[in-house]
Amino acid sequence: MIRNLLLSLALIATALASAPASAQSSAGPLPKVRLFTTGGTIQSRGAHRQKLMEYSDGKVTPEQLVNDLPELKEVAQLEYMEISNVGSPSVNTEIQLRLAKEINAWLAKPESAGAVVTHGTATLEETAYFLNLVVKSDKPVVLVGAMRPFTAVSRDGPFNLYNAVRVAGSPKARGMGVMILLNDEINAARDTTKGNTYRTDTFVARDLGPLGYADSDQIVFYRKPTYRHTSKSEFDVSKLSTLPRVDITYGYQEDDGAAIDAFVAAGAKGLVLTGGDKDAIKRAQEKGVLIVSSDRKGSGRVVESEKAAAEKRVTSDNLLPMKARILLRLALTKTSDPKEIQRMFNQY
């Protein structure tokens, strides 16, 4: 145990000694970045350092997270605010709304440069896309997580966090919408999904790829998203305390629509489907439930068609079902007209 501690101290010392001098060379004050913590693997402890699953031996506080990484002081004036300390399956609408409001308050301050959010990776992309639609600023917002807990050997969290703070403080990252940073890659909130259960290169934007990299020599961008986001978004949650219920059903052979009926009975105002029984869909629509057709393949678009329009189904473009759900919830705060919601799906 003591040996382990000494080893890790030695590792930290080595890391400090060999930190690239070019990391922050520009003159002037460092950018002000606020870290909003929600929890997740990046803030979790395991029973031993080879434990990469079922790590539930305590949480890491934001203070511990920041103190663990003194290099952060070289790239930003960092402050932190704890929103929650839960795994991402427990992130709910209440946490999302509070997070959005706190980020908007922070970014509205003239002195702020950007925001970083720690998040469990399982639903990180959902919160990222939600923020992409409701943050009212061009300043960078970067979601970060880890695939290996705080206590693991070869943990990816520290470098991810370091890079996320660099991106949040970078003027190049302004206007790019909400971003996701793991594995040195800067990904767009809208298009990125978790593509692997355990690998550290889990986040992928299929077909479209990352926007750029957080490399040792510089933050570099090759792409800018063109769909509407953040400061160009029409959605506003400042006065909302909840969002309409929208559920997702998975399509498969011989699906008889029981799930659709059950969700409607439970009070769903909208459903995102990847298939589904035609009669059950009609029953749902008769009760005023808005239907969005998404897809289970994971890349490519559900194209607009005359058939879908005639059936008053909204097509989800290339949004995965869990992202289509987020957009539909926000859309339903404004309208229940399928045509208007189709416009939103074509623009966001």
Place this chain on the structure above:
Amino acid sequence: MTRNLSLVAAVNLAGALLCSAAFAQEIPRHAPPPAMPADVSRLPTIVLMSYGGTIASRGRPRLNVTNYGGKENKRVDPQDWVDDLPELRGVANIVIDDERPAEDAKEPASYDDQARIAKRMNELVRDPKIKGIVLTHGTNSMAETAYYLNLVVKTDKPIVLVGSQRPWTGLSGDGPRNLYDAVRVAASKEAWGKGVLHAMNQLINTARDVDKTSAYRTNTFIGVDVGALGYADPDRIVFYREPVRRHTDGSEFAGKAYPTLPQVEVAYAYREAPGYLIDAMVANGAKGIIVEGTGAGSPTASENDAIKRAQEKGVIVVATARTHGGRVQDTPRRREAKIVPGDNLKPEKARILLQLALTKTSDINEITRIFNEY
């Protein structure tokens, strides 16, 4: 207007006849043409420029998708495409421009041809009536031509490169759909200002990042590292991304003719790769060397010695990575060795950028800036 319409009708009729007779087996029957816009004259005028390629080749029998073309198979004239694909007239007013090299040309894709096409494009884009250009090209080196045009053509108008993996006569040929989609992309408002584009397999890629990754599959072209910009889908052309690096209208190299370019060669690194190849390149007049290094861009010890000898003669050296993914970074050691980091450019594209850079400067800091911006 009336003339246009009757022309369209005649083309449609001819297309229908062709499809049902001579090409019944090779070319799928065309769909009913899309509903004609109320005013056909308002369709954008798109130049369909042919530089040949597999898409302009014929082979027999129709299962021949590897050994087509040659003297025994007549090339596809640009007019043949228009006749075979009357649907094109539903999306654009097509003007043909034949820029194919002579049938007996020694070098099938020479720099002279590239320079000629760039010059022609720089002329065409100045015509206010022309709203975009589609260039057909063989797939082997089309990514190089695309990047060259991306740097030297001064315009905001869409320029779209297209080709096919199977000849025009091939069974399940990808050419017709690719060509139709490329014209749709060139005719779309959203494609303006995004640099030179590449449209095949329903993907819209950038000239800078697109690369051929499979010898025969029809999904061969991908945007290395950073993916596609969008899709040419059945319902519409859709973009999710725009490129950030400088191009076309924003390029300092654009709008000028380059009849020749400084000589730049590529040296591949592998275990114990000898430096004498680099010496030979310099002896043969190279002004720049692209090293396709191992891992993150490392040459061998022998190559490094040769690089020093080359640099003493004023040769500029740029490092790229044979990983073909990820960037060669700016590191203190590389800076000390006066090697320009090639970012994530493939060596053949780094070569084009260095050739153009050397027309302006031989200052290593300035060339590093250029590699960071393009």
